[in-house]
Amino acid sequence: MTTLSGERFQVAYRLATTSLGAARAWTRAICLEQTVEFPADLLPADWIAQELVGREESLTPAGEGAFIATVSYPIETVGGELPQLLNVLLGNISLQPGVRALRMDAPESLLNAFRGPRLGCGGLRALLGVWDRPLLFTAVKPMGLSASELADRVYQMALGGVDVIKDDHGLANQAFAPYRERVARCAEAVQKANRLTGAQALYAPNITGPFDQLRERAQWAKSMGAGGILICPALSGFDAMRALADDDALSLAIFSHPAFLGNFLTSAESGIAHGALLGQIMRLAGADAVVYPNFGGRFSFTRAQCEEIAREAAAPMGALKPIFPCPGGGMTLDRIPELKAMYGRDVMFLVGGDIVRHSPDLTANCRYFRSVVESGAL
Amino acid sequence: MTTLSGERFQVAYRLATTSLGAARAWTRAICLEQTVEFPADLLPADWIAQELVGREESLTPAGEGAFIATVSYPIETVGGELPQLLNVLLGNISLQPGVRALRMDAPESLLNAFRGPRLGCGGLRALLGVWDRPLLFTAVKPMGLSASELADRVYQMALGGVDVIKDDHGLANQAFAPYRERVARCAEAVQKANRLTGAQALYAPNITGPFDQLRERAQWAKSMGAGGILICPALSGFDAMRALADDDALSLAIFSHPAFLGNFLTSAESGIAHGALLGQIMRLAGADAVVYPNFGGRFSFTRAQCEEIAREAAAPMGALKPIFPCPGGGMTLDRIPELKAMYGRDVMFLVGGDIVRHSPDLTANCRYFRSVVESGAL
Numbered sequence: 001m002t003t004l005s006g007e008r009f010q011v012a013y014r015l016a017t018t019s020l021g022a023a024r025a026w027t028r029a030i031c032l033e034q035t036v037e038f039p040a041d042l043l044p045a046d047w048i049a050q051e052l053v054g055r056e057e058s059l060t061p062a063g064e065g066a067f068i069a070t071v072s073y074p075i076e077t078v079g080g081e082l083p084q085l086l087n088v089l090l091g092n093i094s095l096q097p098g099v100r101a102l103r104m105d106a107p108e109s110l111l112n113a114f115r116g117p118r119l120g121c122g123g124l125r126a127l128l129g130v131w132d133r134p135l136l137f138t139a140v141k142p143m144g145l146s147a148s149e150l151a152d153r154v155y156q157m158a159l160g161g162v163d164v165i166k167d168d169h170g171l172a173n174q175a176f177a178p179y180r181e182r183v184a185r186c187a188e189a190v191q192k193a194n195r196l197t198g199a200q201a202l203y204a205p206n207i208t209g210p211f212d213q214l215r216e217r218a219q220w221a222k223s224m225g226a227g228g229i230l231i232c233p234a235l236s237g238f239d240a241m242r243a244l245a246d247d248d249a250l251s252l253a254i255f256s257h258p259a260f261l262g263n264f265l266t267s268a269e270s271g272i273a274h275g276a277l278l279g280q281i282m283r284l285a286g287a288d289a290v291v292y293p294n295f296g297g298r299f300s301f302t303r304a305q306c307e308e309i310a311r312e313a314a315a316p317m318g319a320l321k322p323i324f325p326c327p328g329g330g331m332t333l334d335r336i337p338e339l340k341a342m343y344g345r346d347v348m349f350l351v352g353g354d355i356v357r358h359s360p361d362l363t364a365n366c367r368y369f370r371s372v373v374e375s376g377a378l
Numbered sequence: 379m380t381t382l383s384g385e386r387f388q389v390a391y392r393l394a395t396t397s398l399g400a401a402r403a404w405t406r407a408i409c410l411e412q413t414v415e416f417p418a419d420l421l422p423a424d425w426i427a428q429e430l431v432g433r434e435e436s437l438t439p440a441g442e443g444a445f446i447a448t449v450s451y452p453i454e455t456v457g458g459e460l461p462q463l464l465n466v467l468l469g470n471i472s473l474q475p476g477v478r479a480l481r482m483d484a485p486e487s488l489l490n491a492f493r494g495p496r497l498g499c500g501g502l503r504a505l506l507g508v509w510d511r512p513l514l515f516t517a518v519k520p521m522g523l524s525a526s527e528l529a530d531r532v533y534q535m536a537l538g539g540v541d542v543i544k545d546d547h548g549l550a551n552q553a554f555a556p557y558r559e560r561v562a563r564c565a566e567a568v569q570k571a572n573r574l575t576g577a578q579a580l581y582a583p584n585i586t587g588p589f590d591q592l593r594e595r596a597q598w599a600k601s602m603g604a605g606g607i608l609i610c611p612a613l614s615g616f617d618a619m620r621a622l623a624d625d626d627a628l629s630l631a632i633f634s635h636p637a638f639l640g641n642f643l644t645s646a647e648s649g650i651a652h653g654a655l656l657g658q659i660m661r662l663a664g665a666d667a668v669v670y671p672n673f674g675g676r677f678s679f680t681r682a683q684c685e686e687i688a689r690e691a692a693a694p695m696g697a698l699k700p701i702f703p704c705p706g707g708g709m710t711l712d713r714i715p716e717l718k719a720m721y722g723r724d725v726m727f728l729v730g731g732d733i734v735r736h737s738p739d740l741t742a743n744c745r746y747f748r749s750v751v752e753s754g755a756l
Contacts, residue, residue: 035520037521037546038519038734042731044523044527045522048523076552077552078552079551079552081550081551081588083550083586083587083613084551084552084586087547087550090640091610094637094639094640094641095636095671096644097645139415142413142416142426143413143430145422145426170415172457174462175457209462209617210620211592211620211621212621214589232461235617236615236617237589237613237615243588243589243590258473259469260468261472262473263641266472266473267475267645267648293473298411299474300474329470329473352415353415353416356416
């Protein structure tokens, strides 16, 4: 047998049931399912039955029809690998309706297996040279434009004072604007604007693509001077983002996008809570900034869920750096004063469509976006 | 502009709403959200507005409180890449409660961008040398055993006549049984048993792990003579599985596992329907056999959902080979006669715990499993 350290990490689960007995049986089932997946009475060794399987740490009622079970697992079940951490957290029980992972509390010994964000808030601010205000974030689109048409928009937006311009997450490697050509032109456009403005704006292409081209796309972004990348971890796998964040030769700012991730988030009875998934897990997986749909836009997140994301993006978490929450998803410029008050200074406001709508002059619109963010800057 | 071919693929979505007007507006929003993500009135070119965005093909009531919207997208939006296909299918709208992708209908020109399963049912049968009956599938576990203890179990199960022995999906690279050592010993154990039985049983280690070690783990499995691999695409990314399936130098049987995938499946109002996700998408992504929890086990799939998976695993789909449905998740031996009648011959019965429970003699238990599957074999 391998000796266990005795160190365990805890996961709080919401269980949708009205009965304490059912909640207790369910918790016991989770303890087995997420570790040995084996009949308890047939486990081949005492230390496996007593130490390796999950352990119920607490079980408390949580309002009408729900209990919160806190289960601890030995850190050794994870083997120091992110996919297996997610597997212990919610692997098989994602297939059971009514169980939601609310948060994770991990000892430093487990957290330290992950380097997390390379830059975090401080590093990204240094890269951009912006210390005293929230950051301006936009997306270049739509799909269908050519690489040079997109680059022209990127240039206008950088000239208008936007800090980070990402690809729309739907720009992949389509014939309209193939990845390499698009990145070359858009990165050049930002550099040209930066020479005029004196700023250090950054272009972040969407590298989400084939498994065997992810690193190559990130390297191309780097070599063209892009400075950052956008990735959708639900499409690429969370560990792809982690691997790119860990790559010293790349050293790029990483922006995570929630495409294809929604089914963990939209039900209060299943999946993973907003703060745990978009805060804790995105940080573990190396995002420097996490994009999500803000409350009041065209998606359904609530204000409380957005606050939870922002809180977990900044909460103490071993040696892992705090990261930027990036509320977007139909954000309008008129909401920025309210959101500055709510999020404080360490936020990136992601405004896409509303910048285009403001007037036909994209550069002027971005200057207006900048003035709104700067007025009474925090 | 790039000229579009005019070829489109269709996705049927279930929309949870009682109002036709709301369903129509929602469908229009999906057409934009999943392609250009841009205000319709500001699109920069007519061909983008008229051809590139999604198009409502039909909208019909579907019982109480729901409509089915069929939306078509130009195949060019996908750019021939699987992550972007999933992104068009459900990327951002996964974040909207109440929309579920029911099925995809794609022209051959899109399907042919993907090679799909390397082996499929016929190839896997040839590899195993078994033509005339359902296949026997089990998992070696529990986590906590050493590599040699696991290998001993693998040996006994292969000796008992099981066709495919996979790692439990919770076996990653933990110190109890590190990946390389485990694979070397377990693959050797199957080969030793095969020399005695004359069979061609196969061991499939779980390669789900760090992004930058996935291919290396598959290569190690190959070099040790494992013949197959298990992967959890929700943890690794679907395209990781696709890339490994496409790798001619590997040429391994691929078994997909649904860990961490459940939140697409557990709600009738969101996610992706069972047949589309576990049938169509797993095939596109190169699985030769798809593991899922059978109805009546410890998960919640219904009989109809399982039938849908089996149907889509075998339905005509361009040049893509049919694949094996692998019902598991608490399957007991006594259900096999019923399930043979339901699934027919092209099924792999995945029985784990119940094989261990049957008697203390693992080899005898596997022989019994075999006899149950063979009795009145289809």
